Amino acid sequence: MRNESAGTANQTGPVIGVFDSGFGGLTVLKALLQHLPQARYVFLGDTARLPYGSKSRRTIAKYAAESAQFLVREQGAEFLVIACNTASALAIDAIEAAVTVPVLGVIEPGAAAAHASTATKNVLVIATEATVASHAYAAACQRRGLHGVEKACPLLVPLVEEGWIDHPVTAEVAKIYLTEVLKEAHDAGQNPDTLVLGCTHYPLLRPLLERTINELTGAGVVRVIDSAEATAAEAARQVQQLVRGDASALGHVPQIRCFATDSVEKFERLGSRFLGVPVGRVELVDLGG
Amino acid sequence: MRNESAGTANQTGPVIGVFDSGFGGLTVLKALLQHLPQARYVFLGDTARLPYGSKSRRTIAKYAAESAQFLVREQGAEFLVIACNTASALAIDAIEAAVTVPVLGVIEPGAAAAHASTATKNVLVIATEATVASHAYAAACQRRGLHGVEKACPLLVPLVEEGWIDHPVTAEVAKIYLTEVLKEAHDAGQNPDTLVLGCTHYPLLRPLLERTINELTGAGVVRVIDSAEATAAEAARQVQQLVRGDASALGHVPQIRCFATDSVEKFERLGSRFLGVPVGRVELVDLGG
Structure with missing residues (x-):
């Protein structure tokens, strides 16, 4: 029974998209894994255009909206965590306008x-x-x-x-x-x-x-x-609501796919410092930047 | 006579394009102004995508080629100074392939x-x-x-x-x-x-x-x-060759236009620290990044 539902659940549970301008948001993913260890995660680091922290609202909003669209449209994210304070502070409206799934900033x-x-x-x-x-x-x-x-x-x-x-x-x-x-x-x-x-x-x-x-x-x-910790706890609460408390809908083992817009080697090297465990293979994606 | 040639020269002297990922290249422009005070300069800082120094060769080459094309095709630069060590180190071939004017790196x-x-x-x-x-x-x-x-x-x-x-x-x-x-x-x-x-x-x-x-x-x-200083001296030598020693072809007063891909206010504020004098009004340009 557990194996069966595990097989099904891995196909059907919501995909949680986690976005950051770089690797830092992996601290949020790390906390998420403690709250919802059994979910499917897609992480995107917009490393080709980091840091956001020194840029203008207009530029940050453009980059963040493109990144959110990649996670939702191309990776099927059904819940979005903006694990970047700068994007959360300056671009949450632009992100919500760009996608149709629930969005949680930090x-x-x-x-x-x-x-x-x-x-x-x-x-x-x-x-x-x-x-x-x-x-x-x-x-x-x-x-x-x-x-x-x-x-x-x-x-x-x-x-x-x-x-x-x-x-x-x-x-x-x-x-x-x-x-x-x-x-x-x-x-x-x-x-x-x-x-x-x-x-x-x-x-x-x-x-x-x-x-x-x-x-x-x-x-x-x-x-x-x-x-990061406060956001992960709130994300876990909202995702549990999405699946109406049916934890089995989330799957039984964590699945993590990591994407970056630049320097996957650097991401793999620095990312483990933030996640606390090796990030595995990071896939390169081009957002046209 | 001087006034006449000044009027003509300002129309005909070569435009020198100076490119950097950010404001730092203004130290090269500062040195250029000492060597060739009478030329026309167009400076571009790709501030929306800085810093280049932590990114990959592929990404740096793409950004630098787009920036060089802006200076040559849209601003009419006839000589290009790559006032950015990272772009000079990793993208000089990509820049030379993207434009048809002489290119000098640092x-x-x-x-x-x-x-x-x-x-x-x-x-x-x-x-x-x-x-x-x-x-x-x-x-x-x-x-x-x-x-x-x-x-x-x-x-x-x-x-x-x-x-x-x-x-x-x-x-x-x-x-x-x-x-x-x-x-x-x-x-x-x-x-x-x-x-x-x-x-x-x-x-x-x-x-x-x-x-x-x-x-x-x-x-x-x-x-x-x-x-920066060594590059400015070499650029001055090459530009003098371009105009065949006819200094009057360069004009009589420096003309500087500054462009940035992000945060013109920050450019104006920090730029003067590098140039040593106020940079004046900085124009915003979108390179599609």
Whole structure:
């Protein structure tokens, strides 16, 4: 019976599309695999056009919509997770207009997790330049009665990609950024107790960021929230609703296909750092960029 | 008489196209303005698809050929300077195949300047990941009887773009990279006396890099060579040949038009850091990326 339904389920369960500008979104896929280990996943990294974080809204929306269409139209995704803070912050409307399946970004789950965490209603958000310039997190916080102070940390992504995960230079850069955002919050009379990691690269620096914020504020004062984890939990809830609680519809073993628009070798090499296990063979796709 | 020829010359002198993946190539344009202050320049920064330095040869060649065609076919460039080390290293053949005008990259002038500088025939080259992986500088050095040790320094570009030009973190990162490349050269029994800046962002860090290499090797032991400067001098020589020494054919005042594929505001803001003077109004162009 289990084998039979497994055979059928692998054919019929919904395909979950996961999109990022690069590899960082694999931290969301990693969390998804813990919540929904038995689903089928198609991941796309738009590595030929990364990073999105330093580009304009218009360009980000165009790239993200093309990527979403590839996952839905060509790979049959029936549920889309935008595992990229920049695309979620600036292009969620463009993506929803480009496809007909449910779309979940990382901003709302991240802000909801911050809301659940904070007692002072004052939160800090660190993210890319474009995410911060959009003020998407501040707006999502405000809708929940919170005050969010945002800080762009453009050096953290290249430091992660250089592999300097637990490195004195990265610690120094984190200290500079976190000191600045804390000062801005304190100058505004706020008393933040929650730090949102608003970029999917940042979870790799979580131990270092937790240590640094504790050194600056005192141990236990500020809790670190990972948007990737919050998004995976929310995606799992919504996908369970899609299959109406029939978990067997999802299949019994995880299936993952990874696509990239450039440098599959680099994806395979760096991707395992984010996913925590080897990403396997990555397929090259041309989105016309 | 001068006014008359100025009027005519501005209509007839050759247009020099300068191409980079981003703003960095403006350091080459800055040097060109010193050598050929009276020419007409059209600069294109492919900012929607930067950085090239972390991407594959295939993708870089496609983007660079499209950019070169824009400068030649749509902007009438009659001489093309590829002011991007990554595109010069990986896409010079693709660019030459895409257009019919003379094309000058930064690798050969940089290697020629290294040849003129070195007494030990041992040189160091720092550049992006893609430029180093292509070994274009090592090959250009070898053709001149030199031995080049190359080192990818992926954090230097984001540090320049963050504006941390003379910053303790940048000094620490430079020290780490330069220590590693010096160790590799010494381990191979070499005695380098020349350091080539193989990326157009690096001239902004020249004082810091000169100070750091002097601290590591002793003052005056290693000379720093700027590919941008060497390329501008060579471009000026070739353009003078094109107009057969008739300088009046070039016009009498510099004319510069700047195009970018994304974020003209960011280009205008960061561009002046590279050009040394305000870049003026930057026009947005869509290359279909």
